[in-house]
Amino acid sequence: MREDESNWFSRWEEELPSPEELMPLSQTLITPDLALAFDIRNNNPNNPSSPQNQQPPQPPQPPHTPPPPPPSSLPPATPTHPNSSAEFADSADLGSGAGGEEPARTLKRPRLVWTPQLHKRFVDAVAHLGIKNAVPKTIMQLMSVDGLTRENVASHLQKYRLYLKRMQGLSGGGSGGGGGGGGGLAASADPATDHLFASSPVPAHFLHPHPGGRPNSEHFMPFVPVALQQHHHQQQQQQQMAAAAAAAVAAHPQYHRQVGHFGSPPNGQFEHPFLARQSSQPVHRMGAPLHNPVPGSYVEDLESANATGGRKVLTLFPTGED
């Protein structure tokens, strides 16, 4: 019934975060110390939940407290992520300042929040790798996301597989899932079922391996590894972001609102580029130029659903080897 639709629509509208909320859509990964050091406060009036940082496992001082072995082997201890926060985005001295604070040390990795975009990249990477090479390590390397560790990918991969499995069992007739890519809101299960995964288009690789054989038949790669192209324009902005992220993560503890399925609001400004490895160096072909198992870069294709405004394709940074 129409009324029904109107009903849910109303609700959806209500839940629709204001553009401003979407704007800073990013991971809220920031170390407590850093936040404090910068006295970061989110413009969000309601910040009931304490920051998602658990106090570092600073044990309650055992009898003999040996000098805490500082895992100084944490080079990029900052799971960096994009933040278009205009507030301190300009602060280029994110890492340098801090008044002598040493951010990249003694700071434990808070938590990784898999934002749809990040997941998108994840799926993308897996899709290009193929089930065969869809191993955490490779995925991690292919993603080239700064701060992302193998453990993170493995954990997420695990869940992703589960999600796929569930989808398989549920798909009764017609591969509804397959249509996800085009329609976007094809046969969408309840929003409560899967949050992140549902929002990401499944390349179709992981759905039923095809009965009858073809165990390891590699699927064609729909993706075309674009050659390295420097896009001046925007690049600088991104560089700053990357630098900021690399130096220190600056993000608002704001909630990352899960935008179910992207409708097509007039604004049409969603999705923000996330930060990739700050690879200052040009792409290096891994060993042999003969075959390129690992594409140097890819283009991030956004939802095709953007009727109103012409959207710009975001180009991801080249992958810097680890």
Added chain:
DNA sequence: GTTAGAATAT
């Protein structure tokens, strides 16, 4: 208080 998600352990 419950559920989901991520981290950690096996």
Added chain:
DNA sequence: CATATTCTAA
């Protein structure tokens, strides 16, 4: 590397 369990955050 994969799976199971556990902990934390929402």
